[in-house]
Amino acid sequence: MEERIFSSADLPYSTQLIPLSTICTVLVDGNKIHTTSVKNRVKQWYWCGVFGELYGSANETRYANDIVQVVDWINNDRNLPKTVTDFYFNPMRLLGLQSRQSAAYKGVMALILQNHAQDFISGTEMDFSTFANEKIDIHHIFPKDYCIEKGYDKRKWNSVVNKTPLSARSNREIGGKAPSVYLSRLENKGSVSSVKLDQYVESHWIDHRMLRGDDFQNFITDRAKKLLIAIETATGRAISGKDSDEVKQAFGGPLN
Template identity: 85%
Template sequence: MPVISLDKSTPKEAVCQVFENVNTGGVSLTVFELVTAIFAMDDFQLRKDWEERREQSFSGDLLSKVTATDFLTALTLLSSFESGGTVSCKKKDVLALTLDEYKKYADSLCSGFSIAEKLLKEERFFSSDDLPYSTQLIPLSTVCTVLIDGNRIHTTSVKNIVKQWYLCGVFGELYGSANETRYANDIVQVVKWINDGGDLPKTVTDFYFNPMRLLGLQSRQSAAYKGVMALVLKNHARDFISGAEMDFSTFSDEKIDIHHIFPKDYCIKEGYDKRKWNSVVHKTPISASSNREIGGYAPSVYLEKLEKKGSVTPADLDGYVETHWIDHNLLRADDFQNVIIDRAKTADRYRGSNWQNHLRQGLG
């Protein structure tokens, strides 16, 4: 049996790297596994503790993708920030985490994650599948934990600043790669911004969104795509049949999903440009019941069906349609090209140059 001998002075991150290099059995050795072994030397069962915390604080859908390693990374970020020294949460920093630090901050961090979950729901991110970045939860929850002191995170002005920073990360698509350095910059800069009115965080100044990007958002896997749909929901978008606002309860009960405004089959039959009809500009949250009535029909046809199905007047239905940033006159005229143009212009007022200034200056 081959044996690799490691001296006691070998850094923990090197031990982890050695295992990753020689591991051919497919068994993952994560940072969490190593910290679990380290804490076991002090007779502390980290895995059991995490499983209990996951059941109590992370059982909801929105936080369900938070992993044990995510939690340790966030806790390391919080601990290093609170220590007043260099803020970092790289692998070597997580492996250097002490049991005392873990016990000191674990409970408050769970509260921070819960507050982050509430903030995300306020911005109409309701499910884990619609969460732009699971990685951005790490600095978001850590910032929320720091701001629990003095109950500041529950004040409107502070919440708006945190949301502003968060949305800049989403629409700037800044959390799609290695992020540990950005985590550290964010917690220091966001908290200083709030406490001292300091300079804008790098995530805010790095933020840029080209309006032409809207046509490039073809897949719901994109963070900005998910952000656009959240903004439509935050515009108090209403169900086409019931007229009910698509809040958290409606989103779950009515099985809200993202669908094309002009049905896909209709667009293909009419020969419309796929880059347009499959872009986020041409999609909106629609309930399962409304989508069944829409079928593959032209809007002028399915709107009449919706009126009969929901016993809704044309004027009321037009109002519901407008909450989705859709011009009802253009939709009833089956004017695909101008629906796309008009909706893109409406979106640009939120997501173009004016919108970038809006985010940089505050949510208002």
Template identity: 50%
Template structure:
């Protein structure tokens, strides 16, 4: 998951943290990496390896199963170092919960996209202190997510896009056709990929705005078999087809749709805009749960203009 240069950066960061005893002056800039002494490398590299193994366990716990689905590979550097610093405390549920919260704040706050060396350093100092009962780290305090960003998340190039797919797996999303949990075994065996809920062909025919139908709000992790069943049909058509071919009761399919934060009524009525608002509100709920922070602006003018209405759940329920 990490390049050799990233591993060296992580070792440098841990060595600096040990040298400074977690105080000011912790750094892992390029010049610091070049100054890393051999004895420091030999002393701290095994610790970083163990920390990265713990980090991998945390990612699996958060339903990130493959390297290509890691939102920010750069965030693995401080995560591995923090896991090295907390040591055996990593096994405590409360510690893993805080690490996960910090991790998702970094992802959805877009805080590890660029100029990250300084953040590596203060996270390596502040997160262990927070785990020990101190104040929240800056990354948690700085994190925010604007609702309209959902529409800009169009591909896997977006870290938050990858993050939302992982949160849907955490939610217990089920496959439309098989009803199986989209977990590790299904992920590797049945060709899980990200597919449109309102199919591209249908959306083009209806002339829906691309920024809406191609956004993460209209996408879900599904098997290749389900994607073939969906085809290019309207949701009302493919849902009926799935029920018939799978001998599935409508009530059961509705339950499955809800595991993806999809409103069954809107989908069955081919009500694209209502579906979009319901789904967007549900995805924002997942982000709030992961980061432990409220998403501000669900009913702002910008949000209402972008989605055609508020993303506050109670307000959506009254919309046509």
């Protein structure tokens, strides 16, 4: 709940719960699991597993190593667990995250919710009650129909970079219109000022000026940068290759 994963369908890896539950059980002794420093280390290990996509298959050896290494890291301040040091995230992976089949895709959505993301119409923060009551789901920011009409690269517009959690009501108002058009509609529908709506938009790591200007390309580059920063913060690890030739060609510029 604290990590903004509200349903089993949105859980990145059910397999990672096995070592997680064991680690937490061991750390209950002395009430360590409730201290901030210990929780932060467990969270770091967890997100390294998610964004490193390390719990997809053949996990038995990793289970055993993580249980021993994470507990030793916390209790005795020993070396970083292998799952933390094994973490690697290629910036190009953002364009490959096209559906919620991927653990990293689900992880990105959880990080957006952790950022106190607000619904575009109501401005309500998407906590557990809002998630259930307002039927929060993942939707395109630049709508699919609009992107197809404009001939934009599907690899970009259908990637996690162009998606965010929104209520069903907000998504209906968005329709297939240009962002500049649907933002005006949202202001009228929700009786919200432009300033407030811009704040709601920014809570999703979206630059409101680029959205209001229908600036798709710069939006993609800017949001990719922000998502990479969020992943680095969650994992406590630096992401390399943000200025590689491949990245610059794919995103239209470096991501650092």
